[in-house]
Amino acid sequence: MKKCAFCNYQDKEVIIYKDAVCYAVISHDPINKHHVLVIPKKHYMQFTDLPDAVVARLFVVAKKLSLAVRKACNPIAVEHISDDDLKKTGINLVEHYKLHIIPRFKNDKITHFWNRKGDKGIKVRASYAKDIKKCLKK
Ligand SMILES: [Zn+2]
DSSP states (O other): OOOOOOTOOOGGGEEEEEEEEEEEOOSSSEEEEOOOOEEESOOOOSSGSOOOHHHHHHHHHHHHHHHHHHHHHOEEEEEEEOOOOOOOOOOOOSSSSSEEEEEEEETTOOOOOOOOOOOOOOOHHHHHHHHHHHHOOO
16 A cells, blocks of 8 residues: 555755644645645544544644635735545645635636536525535434
């Protein structure tokens, strides 16, 4: 089995934060300059695999780092993204959960094509709400 790059992180020069639960680095394959990854030290593949305490820590650290990213490069926006590649389609270059912090700049040519379907009305949205509420664990 291939060694996980995030369980065995090598590029010490780009580690910008570290604690007992997680660490953060500058992305190896950035979307924009100052693109940061917040990574749990333990190997988890998906967001839903993370223990609650790890989720909390990652987001507290992401908040702190987002403020630093804002100061470091003066973006017009900051995105916070993660993907769970449920069907192993290769969306994730490293199959170890990470939270991306991506500064955005005017005319940076980064696009997320959201093929919005328009508002289908309150009844349709209520049926989606019902689907999810049925699946929520009490
Ligand atoms: Zn790993």
